[in-house]
Amino acid sequence: MALALVLLLGIGLIVFPLADGLPKKTQGVDNVQDTFRDAMSKEGLKTSREDLVTMQLMLAQLQGETLPALGARIGMNPQQTQQFLGARFDKVGAGLGQVDEIMPRFDHLVLVMEQQGQNFREADEIPTSHLPNTAVTYLFLIPGIILTVVGAAGLFFSFRRPGRSVVPTIALGVAVAMGAVIVVGTLVTDQIGKTQSAEKMFDAFRPTFTDEGYNRARTDLDVLEGMATQMQTEVIPFLATTAGQTPEQYTAGLASQYQDLGKGLAQLPRILGRFDGMVEDIGHNIESFKDADSIPTEDTPVSQVPWYLMIPGIGLIVVAGAALLPIGRRDGGTPSAPPSSGTPAGASPVGSAPRA
Missing domain, CATH: 1.20.900 (Dbl Homology Domain; Chain A)
Structure with missing residues (x-):
């Protein structure tokens, strides 16, 4: 058995x-x-958090300080300035309108990664x-x-x-x-x-x-990438021309006056490229x-x-x-059997005659 x-x-x-x-x-x-x-890895999670903080600080300074200051120069309040930019630069307008929803989702993703590291x-x-x-x-x-x-x-x-x-x-x-x-x-x-x-x-x-999770992250990142690209290639050159400067001079001036914005603009291509790779890795897996x-x-x-x-x-x-x-066993594992009678093996029964 x-x-x-x-x-x-x-x-x-x-x-x-x-x-x-x-x-x-x-x-x-x-x-x-x-x-x-x-x-x-510990280093990878540290980098993800630092990149996310850089983006958050950049966007906070852009919305809270830079755009209001730019609008004040041409007699617009922050809401009017954002509407003006959105009408002229569609991807920047879409990004500014959605960042308050997009960034918490990326923050949640990085938080889950940190918790599960x-x-x-x-x-x-x-x-x-x-x-x-x-x-x-x-x-x-x-x-x-x-x-x-x-x-x-x-x-x-x-x-x-x-x-x-x-x-x-x-x-x-x-x-x-x-x-x-x-x-x-x-x-x-x-x-x-x-x-x-x-x-x-x-x-x-x-x-x-999931397909839903990946598509949501892909859409969010496309909005951020579109906003970043249009800022670099259209908005900054437009503002620089208005100020009578080259794009490089205008960007340097922004970085000097608004350090979080300047740091974010400088690192944005690397940060978005890294998050883009992460999102695509999710989709592929x-x-x-x-x-x-x-x-x-x-x-x-x-x-x-x-x-x-x-x-x-x-x-x-x-x-x-x-x-x-070896309980109850002897002779190599063969179970021991009780003798059929009380007579020792090889002895004749009492009262019987030996053979001639």
């Missing part, structure tokens, strides 16, 4: 990852982790920091193949040569050892804690990695994220996966180990 259980557990460990599509799903995990590893890095070490997530499939397949072979061999020799073969005993010993390796390995590498971190990360990013988020199934949290190894491992230790115990 113990050997039959070993065989069944071995077959189960082979069938589960293949039937569940684990190779494709774990490849999805690797795709997402490889793409966002730099952005989710540690969880991402812990999930990135499944199964270990030196192995890709696709190796998880082989954590099931390799023990499954070994257990299937030893379980089948043990059963074969236990029926063919009952009580006269050491193969069943060796097979049970291998099963106990394999169970111990599975349990200890799962605990030592903290697969339970890592998958719990992965589950929190999936929960947090699930709204982001929607399907990979769905695959990763469906481990082991769409309705089952990924934190249960280590128990799909732990429970068989514990079962192997208990059942195969119990079968190896």
